Amino acid sequence: MNPILLLIDGTLILILLALIFWPEKGIWARIREARVRRQRILLEDTLKQLYDHEYYQKPVSIASLAGALNLSQEKTTRALQSLAQLKLAVFSGGQWHLTAEGRGYALRILRIHRLWERYLADETGVSEAEWHRRAEKREHDLTMDEADRLSETLGYPVYDPHGDPIPNRFGELPPKSGRPLTAAQPGTHTTIVHLEDEPAILFEQLSAEGLYPGMAVTVLENNDERVVIKGEGKKITLAPVVAANITIPVEEAKEAEEAEKEPFLTLADVREGEAAEVIGISPQCRGMQRRRLMDLGILPGSVITRELESMGGDPVAYNVRGALIALRRDQARLIRVKIKKEHHEPQL
Amino acid sequence: MNKSSGPHEENNRAIEELLSNARDLRWTVGDDIHDQLLKNIYEQAADISDKVVRHDGKKRYDWDQKLDRFLTGRWTGLPMMLILLSLVFWITIVGSNYPSAMLSGLLIDSLHPLLKNFFSGFLPAWMSGLLIDGMYLTSAWVVAVMLPPMAIFFPLFTLLEDFGYLPRIAFNLDGLFRKAGAHGKQALTMTMGYGCNAAGVVATRIIDSPRERLIAIITNNFSLCNGRWPTQILIASLFIGAVAPPALSGIVAAGAVIAVALLGIFFTFITSWGLSKTILRGEASAFSLELPPYRPPRFWQTLYTSLIDRTAIVLWRAVIFAMPAGAVIWLISNITVGDLSLAEWFIRALDPLGGLVGLNGVILLAFIVAIPANEIVIPSILMLTVLSLNLHGMGTGAGVLFEPDSLNSYMQLFHQANWTLLTAVNLMLFSLLHNPCSTTIYTIYKETGSWKWTMVSTFLPLALGFIVIFFVTQWARIAF
Numbered sequence: 001m002n003p004i005l006l007l008i009d010g011t012l013i014l015i016l017l018a019l020i021f022w023p024e025k026g027i028w029a030r031i032r033e034a035r036v037r038r039q040r041i042l043l044e045d046t047l048k049q050l051y052d053h054e055y056y057q058k059p060v061s062i063a064s065l066a067g068a069l070n071l072s073q074e075k076t077t078r079a080l081q082s083l084a085q086l087k088l089a090v091f092s093g094g095q096w097h098l099t100a101e102g103r104g105y106a107l108r109i110l111r112i113h114r115l116w117e118r119y120l121a122d123e124t125g126v127s128e129a130e131w132h133r134r135a136e137k138r139e140h141d142l143t144m145d146e147a148d149r150l151s152e153t154l155g156y157p158v159y160d161p162h163g164d165p166i167p168n169r170f171g172e173l174p175p176k177s178g179r180p181l182t183a184a185q186p187g188t189h190t191t192i193v194h195l196e197d198e199p200a201i202l203f204e205q206l207s208a209e210g211l212y213p214g215m216a217v218t219v220l221e222n223n224d225e226r227v228v229i230k231g232e233g234k235k236i237t238l239a240p241v242v243a244a245n246i247t248i249p250v251e252e253a254k255e256a257e258e259a260e261k262e263p264f265l266t267l268a269d270v271r272e273g274e275a276a277e278v279i280g281i282s283p284q285c286r287g288m289q290r291r292r293l294m295d296l297g298i299l300p301g302s303v304i305t306r307e308l309e310s311m312g313g314d315p316v317a318y319n320v321r322g323a324l325i326a327l328r329r330d331q332a333r334l335i336r337v338k339i340k341k342e343h344h345e346p347q348l
Numbered sequence: 349m350n351k352s353s354g355p356h357e358e359n360n361r362a363i364e365e366l367l368s369n370a371r372d373l374r375w376t377v378g379d380d381i382h383d384q385l386l387k388n389i390y391e392q393a394a395d396i397s398d399k400v401v402r403h404d405g406k407k408r409y410d411w412d413q414k415l416d417r418f419l420t421g422r423w424t425g426l427p428m429m430l431i432l433l434s435l436v437f438w439i440t441i442v443g444s445n446y447p448s449a450m451l452s453g454l455l456i457d458s459l460h461p462l463l464k465n466f467f468s469g470f471l472p473a474w475m476s477g478l479l480i481d482g483m484y485l486t487s488a489w490v491v492a493v494m495l496p497p498m499a500i501f502f503p504l505f506t507l508l509e510d511f512g513y514l515p516r517i518a519f520n521l522d523g524l525f526r527k528a529g530a531h532g533k534q535a536l537t538m539t540m541g542y543g544c545n546a547a548g549v550v551a552t553r554i555i556d557s558p559r560e561r562l563i564a565i566i567t568n569n570f571s572l573c574n575g576r577w578p579t580q581i582l583i584a585s586l587f588i589g590a591v592a593p594p595a596l597s598g599i600v601a602a603g604a605v606i607a608v609a610l611l612g613i614f615f616t617f618i619t620s621w622g623l624s625k626t627i628l629r630g631e632a633s634a635f636s637l638e639l640p641p642y643r644p645p646r647f648w649q650t651l652y653t654s655l656i657d658r659t660a661i662v663l664w665r666a667v668i669f670a671m672p673a674g675a676v677i678w679l680i681s682n683i684t685v686g687d688l689s690l691a692e693w694f695i696r697a698l699d700p701l702g703g704l705v706g707l708n709g710v711i712l713l714a715f716i717v718a719i720p721a722n723e724i725v726i727p728s729i730l731m732l733t734v735l736s737l738n739l740h741g742m743g744t745g746a747g748v749l750f751e752p753d754s755l756n757s758y759m760q761l762f763h764q765a766n767w768t769l770l771t772a773v774n775l776m777l778f779s780l781l782h783n784p785c786s787t788t789i790y791t792i793y794k795e796t797g798s799w800k801w802t803m804v805s806t807f808l809p810l811a812l813g814f815i816v817i818f819f820v821t822q823w824a825r826i827a828f
Contacts, residue, residue, distance in 0.1 A: 003821070003823075004822075004826055006704070007822040010819060023629075024626075125630055125631055126629075157379060158374050158375060159379050165375060168371055170371070174372075174376075289633075294386050299390050301391070308413075308417075309420075310420055310520050310523060311420065311421075311422055311425045311520045313523075314522075315522050315523070315635075315637065317416075317639055324638065324641075325637070325639070326519050326638070328522070328635050
């Protein structure tokens, strides 16, 4: 056979195989991805949106539902009618409401959704931007028993990584509290308790700014044009529409916690031979990664000295409670420290 | 049934209330309760240890620290690593020659004819052929070739580990592996793979992050194992060394073998990178590496554990797989359908595919029957070549593995089978890039507990191998 022809054929076959089987972007993956939105999924999503409106006390309108579901108003109306037939929703007082059954159903879906987000955040390397999208698909597949088992393996978490409470087995949720960041006066010291994950484009901006639930911030400026906050020593400017997706507690913090202080130092900033005391591990370090660090004795109060650099300068070995532990730069950046002025003996 | 339901009901109600209270409180406790618990545990432990443990004020390190500066230094780290590892390989290769020859003399040259004569006395010919020529001979072959290098390599490796040097290699090379999305400790499992891939796969247990561990398992096969070094060395000295002028042939052949090993490292990094960007993207990942203090290795203990834990287990698995393989080799060579043996039918069927990728049906069939152990690839090729060419007076019979006594007789045989330089190069590449041996495949399944990852580890290198030799062949045919 002619080797030139074979060479061309071989190359073509390779390209074809790549086109079909390339993970995530290949034809095969796309076909699986683009499975038809089945009726059940549509109804479950509508229930969830109804619940969402109820929880945040937003008025329900066909238009707002259709917008949230990314559906035509016509299809949304039909979905609502189906829900009414199933006695999961009722139209009364000029508005759509959930029935008790419908609420229970919605809470079950919400439980699976938030547990799955928590699982993705804690136990996998899936990036922040993908949590919500993947959970949106997964919530329709898991049974309640599977959700219970998942909750058990995750250590019965109560909040999802965005700060939303996870409904427990009995469909209970804590009473909603908190107010949007846009309601805070300049000068308020507060803590972020929740970041809204929908719509994805706004959440991406929040996560790109490095904001996370549990972060202490101070509001510097709040008007119709922009909201400026300060946290971890950085100034962050947000558009009001973005800031409205941040929830803070109703009551103000008594004093500036960490927000007003100097920019954080991290273990990565510690120089050779310097000793540093750990203040805490960033909430962005989750799940297995976090457990690992704590198991190694990296906890608030531990004194760590930087000891040895590897060939390329990353990783670096630190003396933690008498053991030499190598950490990568990406990890060291997640450990907050303050430099100890006087040099300490390594703590055992 | 229950007369006193009143108090029970009351109890139940109280319990219900308590549980409901607990659930309400859960929301206020929040998620950092585990952090708090752990912090308290550490504080208490530190308190207790402060009370009962006395420190003599001496720092741990002085000489530890000096040694670390030297072994992980910017300029000294890499050369020291290359020197130490080359030393280990050199001792293994040189040191195993003599015991290998002895074992082979004992098990194959002496014991085999003895057993054959004994059993032929009262067993039908086909049965003694199957048992002795097939199953016994193949297992003996595997033991003779496999045991000595493993019995030398593993203890040496374990000594370095016990001394505390191996974690420093991981520390030094982590930067490189990080860029490929892998863990520094993969440097160790990769090195271990040069001894035996099955042992290398077991060694990935030291990587505690699931994603990085899977990467290390799947790419371990790109480390040329003990069973493949002899194939590489033989083919390189026969064909590649012969291309160079006689004075340089030794160096050129050695260079070719090293080039194949380096190509394996290249594939390790490329595949690690590719995997971490595609199918292993979402797997959980965490990094931690402890550098233990240096200490004098415990020699006898090390020797014992490495022989039992690594050598014995791997050898046992290899023998278990070699016996049925021996039976298969003997049977396909001796069962005839029509006027050809099964082996010849297979060879004919595989010849077109072999031609397409610059090998031949004999070599492909040899790689199939040698799935249990890479050590028998060359003997299988020789036996099948003799069988398929109907060469009388060579070899020791259908289905009986053999090795010629001189390089010349190898060459003679290969020439009769129409081997070219291209065949040799492709054979070397395919020996690097093909499915792991069955012992390793079984070990991967045991370690991952997943058919999916076992299949990926098996077929990914095989597919890569076919792609590489296909393209090499077409280029070579166009160029020459």
